[in-house]
Amino acid sequence: MHVLTRLSRHRSARIGGVCILIIVLMAIFAPVLAPEGYNDQNLIIRLRGPSAETPLGTDQLGRHMTSRIIWGARISLQIAFMATGIGLFVGGTLGLVAGYYGGGSDRLIMALMDVLLAFPGILLALAVVAILGPGLYNVMIAVGISGIPQFARLVRGSTLSIREKEFIEAQHAAGASDARILALHILPNIVGPIVVFATLRVGTSIMQAAGVSFLGLGAQPPLPDWGGMISQSRQLLRTAWWTGIFPGVAILLTVFGFNLMGDGLRDALDPRVRIAKKGTEAPRESAVTAD
Numbered sequence: 415m416h417v418l419t420r421l422s423r424h425r426s427a428r429i430g431g432v433c434i435l436i437i438v439l440m441a442i443f444a445p446v447l448a449p450e451g452y453n454d455q456n457l458i459i460r461l462r463g464p465s466a467e468t469p470l471g472t473d474q475l476g477r478h479m480t481s482r483i484i485w486g487a488r489i490s491l492q493i494a495f496m497a498t499g500i501g502l503f504v505g506g507t508l509g510l511v512a513g514y515y516g517g518g519s520d521r522l523i524m525a526l527m528d529v530l531l532a533f534p535g536i537l538l539a540l541a542v543v544a545i546l547g548p549g550l551y552n553v554m555i556a557v558g559i560s561g562i563p564q565f566a567r568l569v570r571g572s573t574l575s576i577r578e579k580e581f582i583e584a585q586h587a588a589g590a591s592d593a594r595i596l597a598l599h600i601l602p603n604i605v606g607p608i609v610v611f612a613t614l615r616v617g618t619s620i621m622q623a624a625g626v627s628f629l630g631l632g633a634q635p636p637l638p639d640w641g642g643m644i645s646q647s648r649q650l651l652r653t654a655w656w657t658g659i660f661p662g663v664a665i666l667l668t669v670f671g672f673n674l675m676g677d678g679l680r681d682a683l684d685p686r687v688r689i690a691k692k693g694t695e696a697p698r699e700s701a702v703t704a705d
Contacts, residue, residue, distance in 0.1 A: 420682040427678020433671025437664075441488040448481035453636040461654045471656035473647065479656060482638035483664050489639050490668065493554050493632075494619040500558025501565050502612055508562070509569025510596055514577055524570070527563040535560040535618070536625050543631045550633040557622045561615055568611055572604035606683035610676055617672035624665050640665050 421427045440447060456476035464471045470479035512523040530538065542556035576582065577600065585595050624641030626632045633639035635646075640661040647657035 417682050421678055424678040424681055426674040427682070430671045430674025430676075430678060433667050434675060437487050437491065437668050437671065440484050441491050444485045444488050448478075448484045450478045450481045452482045452485040452638045453477065454481070461650070461657075463654070464656055470660050471654070473643075473657050474650065474654075479660055482643060483640070483660055486638040486640045486643065486661065486664065487668075489550070489633055489637055490620050490623065490665075493550070493557065493623040494616045496554040497557035497561065497619040497623070498612055498615045500555065501561025501615065502608070504558075505562040505565025506569045506608065509566040509571075510573055510600070512566065513570040513573025514592070514596060514600065520570070523566065527566045530559075530563040531567075536622050539622050539626055540629070540631065543626055548631040548634060550637065553623055553626055553632045556626065557619050560622060561619065564615070565608075565611070568607060569604065572607055573600055576600050576603050610680045610683060613672055613679055614676035617669040617676070620665060620669055620672075 454477060456472075458476065459468065459472050460474055460476040462468050462472045462476075468478055468480070470483060472478055473482070508523050508527070512520040533541070538560040539553075539556040542559050543552055546552040546555065582595060582599060585599055623632060624639075624644070627639045627641030628645040630642075630645065632642055635642065643661040644658050647654065647661075651658050
């Protein structure tokens, strides 16, 4: 509860939470909020600009941009959450094993992670998609794989710092199994940085998925993927700017929201940040008292 209270008082977290809430509600209630189906075509109103009838205009096939952006929220969040979950589960498991057991398993796992980290995230995702083929679920897997090394290194480092604590040694002396120690004593103590990084990773996943879709390797038409919408409209930006600008704004607001929420979670969960803030506030109070 204390974490939620601090989070509610954090300005960046509140702004990010509003952005995330809007996007999530759009995704959940897309069938209700969208004025038309995302692939309903009407060539009579093709490339019509924003107006009362078409708030965000129409594309080259006469489809309402409002509907496609609302439905695109569902596609983008689905990709981002699934990809983050893949990276968290696989990378977190490898990081726990490497950090807790050390030795040869640590060296082998970290060597593999270093190989993956040698490739930029978007390039690694493109390579995986090129192997698996384009498609919605393949993009989830590709973006998820690109996040595995970051999660593994984060969890390994946190596990190493907790493994040498006295209460862990006490559990060993009491005969607790490795699974019990990992599940009940190490994992709860490293969940804070994992939650923060996972929140930030959702925004990164949206950007990577949009980049893959922009190159034509993501969700295939007629699915309304924001990156694919920008790619399809890149030849129309001078004559029909709304076809590319509004999907880009949707990506911007979504990533912006998750980044702000991640910053708020970091400040709420990290005691060192709170201590530093209290330390900077103390001189001001003393100065006022002295006056």
